[in-house]
Amino acid sequence: MSNGSPGRRLREAWARRPLMIPGVFNPLVARMAEAIGFEAVYLSGGALSAATGIPDIGLLTLTEFVNAARDITQATKLPLISDADTGFGEAVNVERTVRLFEAAGAAGIHLEDQVLPKRCGHLSGKSLIPADAMAAKLRAAVAARGDPSFVIIARTDARGVNGFADAVARARLYLQAGADMIFVEALETEAEFAQFAREVPAPLLANMTEFGKSPNLDFATLAALGYRIVIYPLTAFRAALAAAERTLRTLKEQGHQRDLLGQMLTRQRLYDLLGYADYEARDKQYFQ
Numbered sequence: 001m002s003n004g005s006p007g008r009r010l011r012e013a014w015a016r017r018p019l020m021i022p023g024v025f026n027p028l029v030a031r032m033a034e035a036i037g038f039e040a041v042y043l044s045g046g047a048l049s050a051a052t053g054i055p056d057i058g059l060l061t062l063t064e065f066v067n068a069a070r071d072i073t074q075a076t077k078l079p080l081i082s083d084a085d086t087g088f089g090e091a092v093n094v095e096r097t098v099r100l101f102e103a104a105g106a107a108g109i110h111l112e113d114q115v116l117p118k119r120c121g122h123l124s125g126k127s128l129i130p131a132d133a134m135a136a137k138l139r140a141a142v143a144a145r146g147d148p149s150f151v152i153i154a155r156t157d158a159r160g161v162n163g164f165a166d167a168v169a170r171a172r173l174y175l176q177a178g179a180d181m182i183f184v185e186a187l188e189t190e191a192e193f194a195q196f197a198r199e200v201p202a203p204l205l206a207n208m209t210e211f212g213k214s215p216n217l218d219f220a221t222l223a224a225l226g227y228r229i230v231i232y233p234l235t236a237f238r239a240a241l242a243a244a245e246r247t248l249r250t251l252k253e254q255g256h257q258r259d260l261l262g263q264m265l266t267r268q269r270l271y272d273l274l275g276y277a278d279y280e281a282r283d284k285q286y287f288q
Helices: 006-016 027-036 045-052 062-075 091-103 131-144 164-176 190-199 219-225 235-254 258-263 267-274 276-285
Strands: 019-022 041-043 080-083 108-112 151-156 181-184 204-207 229-232
Touching (some): 006 151, 027 062, 041 045, 045 062, 045 080, 062 080, 062 091, 091 108, 091 131, 108 131, 131 151, 131 164, 151 164, 164 181, 219 229, 235 258
Parallel strands (some): 080 108, 108 151, 151 181, 181 204
């Protein structure tokens, strides 16, 4: 992997090949993704909100997002793309949002064109800010970054509000405003993903979240259509929550955890991921 800035490393990675990027909901899961061989990781606002026990409607603060991003970048060398919701305000707020995420070590963020309070992108009832207001936010984001390689991704939720044509029109405007990549949310068929890629010839991101409006297409299919990044924002999180619920139910019903041991991450594997032996070795050397 290149020794450049996180943004540069992310750009170099998607230039080499399309990227499958998993959502990671804490630093340890990010380290797992690195060990398994992924080239980048993603922080979902939906996962971060749910882990806090609240819905994904814009309740979390910029500080909470940035702290979560910093914790992840300190635990892994992989470049991180973070959800930044609507930017936490208007254009001047977006300036600070970009600076703080960049200082936290993120490779890039995505900003969306919903009004605040926002809604999950795969729910109905969303509302959009005017396209020119979103373009202003993007210009502010581009102007605020200290590293020109820091990636500004423009997300549009227009498909589910005003229709496909408006999603295309907004994407083109957002590229003119300086966005490096377009994240089109909640397309509803493989044909729409293909048509969008034809009509917006730019770096594109596809969101393969589960139980939403988009079909769960194969990564290879989306890569062949021209999408450079495919994110799986909640896949590991949903699986982990289901495992936790099964575990708690079994423990409550059986009164012991013996039948669950084979489903658990072992103590040794956990210590390996944490680098426990390295910490012990460093501690000993200081007392020589």
